[in-house]
Amino acid sequence: MENNLWKRLARPAVFVEIISAIRSYALIILYFAYRAYNRAEEISIFNSFDLFLDFLFNVIPAFLVIISGVMEYRKFKYQLTEDYMMIHRGWIRREKKSIPIDKIQSVQVEQNWLYRMLNIYLVKVDTIGESDVEVEVGGVRKEEAFQLKQRVQTLKSQIREEDPEMAAKEEEEDVYRYELTNKQITRYAVTENLLWVFLPIVLTGILIYRLYAMTDLSQFNFALIFQLLFGDYDAIDVEGGKADVTISYVLLYMLLIGSFSSSLIFFNRILGLFKYKLIMRTSEIFIQRGLINKFETIIPKRKIQYITWYTNLIRRRLGIYTLNYKYAGSRRTLGADAIVPFFDEGMLPELISPYHKVDFLKRGENNMEGDHEANMRYNNSISSYLGQPTQIDKSYIARNFIFVKLPLSLALIILSYWVHPYLFYFSFLIPVYFIFHNIWFARNFHIWLLPEYIIIKKGVWGRRHFIVKWEKLQKLTLLRTPYQRRSNLSNLILCTASSNIFIPYIPLDTAEEIKDYGLYKTERSITFLF
Amino acid sequence: MIEQPSFSNRWVDPESLPRAGAEDFTPVESEYLYVRLTSVLIFFIVGGVLVALFVLLSSMTFLWKTVITGGFLLLILLWGIYVWLEFRQRGYAVREQDVSYRRGLIFRTRQYLPFRRIQHCKISESMLERLFNFATIVVSAAGDDIVINGLRPEVAQSLQTMINDKVDQLNKEMKNGE
Numbered sequence: 001m002e003n004n005l006w007k008r009l010a011r012p013a014v015f016v017e018i019i020s021a022i023r024s025y026a027l028i029i030l031y032f033a034y035r036a037y038n039r040a041e042e043i044s045i046f047n048s049f050d051l052f053l054d055f056l057f058n059v060i061p062a063f064l065v066i067i068s069g070v071m072e073y074r075k076f077k078y079q080l081t082e083d084y085m086m087i088h089r090g091w092i093r094r095e096k097k098s099i100p101i102d103k104i105q106s107v108q109v110e111q112n113w114l115y116r117m118l119n120i121y122l123v124k125v126d127t128i129g130e131s132d133v134e135v136e137v138g139g140v141r142k143e144e145a146f147q148l149k150q151r152v153q154t155l156k157s158q159i160r161e162e163d164p165e166m167a168a169k170e171e172e173e174d175v176y177r178y179e180l181t182n183k184q185i186t187r188y189a190v191t192e193n194l195l196w197v198f199l200p201i202v203l204t205g206i207l208i209y210r211l212y213a214m215t216d217l218s219q220f221n222f223a224l225i226f227q228l229l230f231g232d233y234d235a236i237d238v239e240g241g242k243a244d245v246t247i248s249y250v251l252l253y254m255l256l257i258g259s260f261s262s263s264l265i266f267f268n269r270i271l272g273l274f275k276y277k278l279i280m281r282t283s284e285i286f287i288q289r290g291l292i293n294k295f296e297t298i299i300p301k302r303k304i305q306y307i308t309w310y311t312n313l314i315r316r317r318l319g320i321y322t323l324n325y326k327y328a329g330s331r332r333t334l335g336a337d338a339i340v341p342f343f344d345e346g347m348l349p350e351l352i353s354p355y356h357k358v359d360f361l362k363r364g365e366n367n368m369e370g371d372h373e374a375n376m377r378y379n380n381s382i383s384s385y386l387g388q389p390t391q392i393d394k395s396y397i398a399r400n401f402i403f404v405k406l407p408l409s410l411a412l413i414i415l416s417y418w419v420h421p422y423l424f425y426f427s428f429l430i431p432v433y434f435i436f437h438n439i440w441f442a443r444n445f446h447i448w449l450l451p452e453y454i455i456i457k458k459g460v461w462g463r464r465h466f467i468v469k470w471e472k473l474q475k476l477t478l479l480r481t482p483y484q485r486r487s488n489l490s491n492l493i494l495c496t497a498s499s500n501i502f503i504p505y506i507p508l509d510t511a512e513e514i515k516d517y518g519l520y521k522t523e524r525s526i527t528f529l530f
Numbered sequence: 531m532i533e534q535p536s537f538s539n540r541w542v543d544p545e546s547l548p549r550a551g552a553e554d555f556t557p558v559e560s561e562y563l564y565v566r567l568t569s570v571l572i573f574f575i576v577g578g579v580l581v582a583l584f585v586l587l588s589s590m591t592f593l594w595k596t597v598i599t600g601g602f603l604l605l606i607l608l609w610g611i612y613v614w615l616e617f618r619q620r621g622y623a624v625r626e627q628d629v630s631y632r633r634g635l636i637f638r639t640r641q642y643l644p645f646r647r648i649q650h651c652k653i654s655e656s657m658l659e660r661l662f663n664f665a666t667i668v669v670s671a672a673g674d675d676i677v678i679n680g681l682r683p684e685v686a687q688s689l690q691t692m693i694n695d696k697v698d699q700l701n702k703e704m705k706n707g708e
Contacts, residue, residue: 083698094660097652098694102701127649128672134650328672474647474673478640485638497672515642522644523627526704 006077006088012118013139017076018069019114020138025065032058068092078137080151085125087135099134101156103127107149121145125152128328128497176280176350180273180341188341189270191314193462197266200259203419207252210420211245229256247418268293278340285325285354287338297338301354302527303327305472305498309348312462319343323351326498356453356469386455389446393489396505397438399481405434447503449514454494456501471525472496476515484508494518555621555632562680565662566613574606622678624689629669631676646700647671651693653686669693 022029035058071091079086085104087097108124115122123137123145140148180188208228212220215233227233231249274291285304287297309323325338340351352358409431416427440460448455456466475495484490490511494501503511581602585595616635623630628644649672655665659679665686669676681689 084694090654092657094655095652096654096690097650098690099650100694100697100701102705103649474643474671475676476642477674479634480638482636495671495673500673519628519642519644523646525646 006079007140007144008077009073009137009139010120010141010144012120014070014073015118016114016120016139017073018066021065021069021072025061025068028061029065032061078135080148082155085135085152087137097135099125099127101152104152104156107152109145109149115139123148174279174281176278178278178280178340178342178347180276182274184341184343185270185273185276187318187343188273188320191312191318191320192266192270193312194266197259197262200255200262203423204252204255204259206420206423207248207255211248211252214245251415251418273339273341276341280354285338287340299325299327299338304355305496306466306468306501307352307355308464308466309351310459310462310464316462319345321345321348323348325355326496328497352467356467358467386448386450389448389457390506390510391447392442392445392503393487393505393507394442395483395487395489396442397435399483400504401431401435401438405438406431409434442505447506447510449510449517454514456503466501468494468496468501470518470521471527473518473522476518478511478515480508555623555630557618557621558678558680559664559682561662562664563614563617565658565664565680566617567610568658568662570606570610570613573609577602577606620680624692629676629693631678641676643669643671643674643676645693645696646704648693648697651690651697653683653690655683 035054068091072089075091075094076087076089078088082101084098084100087095087099089095089097104125105128106124106126108126110122110124111120112122118139119142120139121142123140125135125137127134137148208225211228211233212224215228217224217233229252271291272289272293272295274289276289277287279286283301285297285299285301287295287299289295304325304327306326307323308326309321311321315321320341320343323340323342325340327338342348342351349358409427412430413424413427417424437460441458444457444459444463446457448457453467453469456468458464473494474497477493477495479491479493480489481491484505488508489505490508492503492506492511492514494503506514581599585599588595590598612635616633619633619635619638621632623632627646628642629648630640630642632638632640649670651670652668653665654668659665663683664679665681665683666677666679667681667686667689669678
């Protein structure tokens with residue numbers, strides 16, 4: 001079988017490798033180029049031994065870089081068998097990779113200007129989940145590139161034909177449609193958590209006022225703000241000398257950037273919701289949204305890894321929620337966030353149904369939109385249906401406070417000193433708040449373990465729910481600190497193909513149970529995840 | 531709450547067992563410790579030269595020079611001890627259905643990755659590892675990896691083959707609907 005032999009890159013690819021080697025050692029090369037430039041006026045290197053040594057010193061790294069490029073080229077080989085794509089590569093760090101053909105998601109053949117000049121092609125082979133492209137076969141001849149692509153696709157299609165879900169894809173029909181009115185979007189925008197938008201703006205204002213108070217200017221007007229921003233005035237100390245305001249200015253510019261970006265994010269989020277349309281089809285969810293930038297997302301149902309829905313303090317009272325489909329591959333694509341704002345909890349079973357048919361969410365009687373009491377009843381019904389939850393250990397409160405929240409609040413206190421002295425005194429309330437924050441966090445963290453899925457409910461001001469099917473778990477990690485080892489506790493990290501869920505300070509037995517059951521369910525599941 | 535599965539794959543907590551009997555995790559090759567210590571040594575030499583240059587050329591008081599040198603030595607020593615102690619915690623286990631790895635001294639982690647979720651598996655050998663005849667195996671799932679250092683190349687090779695076969699078999703099983 002000639003197809004089962006190792007293949008190497010086409011000859012011109014050696015230039016690509018050298019250029020990429022130069023790129024990865026760019027800093028070293030720049031340094032030596034700078035050295036050579038400094039010595040440029042002393043023309044002859046053969047007159048003095050010193051200069052000759054220096055020349056060698058400059059040239060050797062260049063040789064090394066070129067050699068490393070050539071070696072990378074020489075060491076690269078790949079092979080495509082019936083089941084695997086195998087790649088051996090690397091000079092200093094050697095790698096042997098084998099990717100099952102079934103797991104390959106896409107094959108792209110590309111050519112940029114460099115490749116076009118050399119008349120070769122770049123083949124990108126991609127699997128799911130990783131943030132960057134899995135394998136780049138950089139530099140093969142045209143016919144070989146397309147042959148490779150062709151072969152992977154034929155091998156893959158043989159697999160796909162036997163997949164019943166793909167065969168059923170022909171009969172697509174719209175099951176459920178959902179659109180947002182402009183009134184709803186306005187309500188959604190107003191109830192957005194504006195704290196992170198206003199806080200930097202207010203702090204910027206305070207800081208500008210403080211800088212103004214430190215100058216000897218008497219009148220305050222708007223033109224003055226800009227002059228203050230650019231530091232046109234000298235600050236005066238108590239003794240009448242010049243005060244050092246460098247740190248204040250650094251903070252000021254950070255706050256300005258913060259206010260700018262947080263308001264930009266806010267407006268983007270809101271504008272992105274206009275013309276919102278969701279169509280649930282037999283095997284996929286289609287979301288279209290956006291006023292200025294249009295986003296269109298198609299999520300095959302089986303690619304949904306887990307679902308999370310959340311709400312903040314105000315929205316909780318009004319019964320406004322946001323649901324997010326976390327699906328495999330969403331990490332990579334910008335703006336592909338699958339967000340569904342909804343204004344009626346009764347929609348929840350419908351929205352979760354593509355992931356799993358849940359039966360704990362029963363619509364309460366007369367549960368109208370915004371009917372506060374009905375909503376509360378409804379919220380309670382989740383708890384009453386699911387029974388007693390597992391909770392995180394109370395030692396989380398003190399432990400997390402000492403090792404995480406206290407250093408954080410110290411940093412915040414120190415920073416606020418440079419914003420305004422009054423804010424400095426005020427900021428001593430931050431650690432006090434964090435204590436209550438941790439108490440509420442520990443009290444509100446609920447985990448329900450059910451035969452088919454796991455539900456997590458958490459939140460201090462707002463609430464966030466997760467629903468994860470056991471078989472969607474990719475990897476389970478138990479992480480234990482010395483204290484947790486002494487008191488039989490554990491942190492648990494649930495890794496899915498979309499993102500990770502962190503559960504702190506649960507009893508070790510529960511963690512082990514979750515781990516064992518999760519592994520058991522994963523090992524028993526026979527459906528494709530992607 | 532959880533239905534009792536017919537299939538059992540229970541762990542015994544390795545820490546509750548006497549050390550001699552803790553056979554759940556295979557410790558990595560004991561000689562791999564020298565690879566770990568060599569990287570500390572390399573850092574010590576490179577860093578030591580830099581610190582020596584800095585101390586000799588700067589115009590600080592003798593006390594400060596002593597403090598800096600002593601601090602550097604202490605740091606290296608502590609690091610070496612940490613590497614040594616942490617090394618004893620390292621171990622991997624391949625069971626019928628999953629791969630697991632244990633590491634960490636202060637923050638002890640145990641990672642579990644079922645075969646059914648493995649995307650691919652690669653062997654990587656750095657220069658230092660090749661010098662000591664070792665290899666690293668990286669088992670990747672869609673979300674996260676398990677990196678097992680300190681295997682002999684032939685063990686890594688057979689482990690890779692074994693994982694590949696297993697993944698392939700599971701894939702076929704999934705395709706044919708069991």
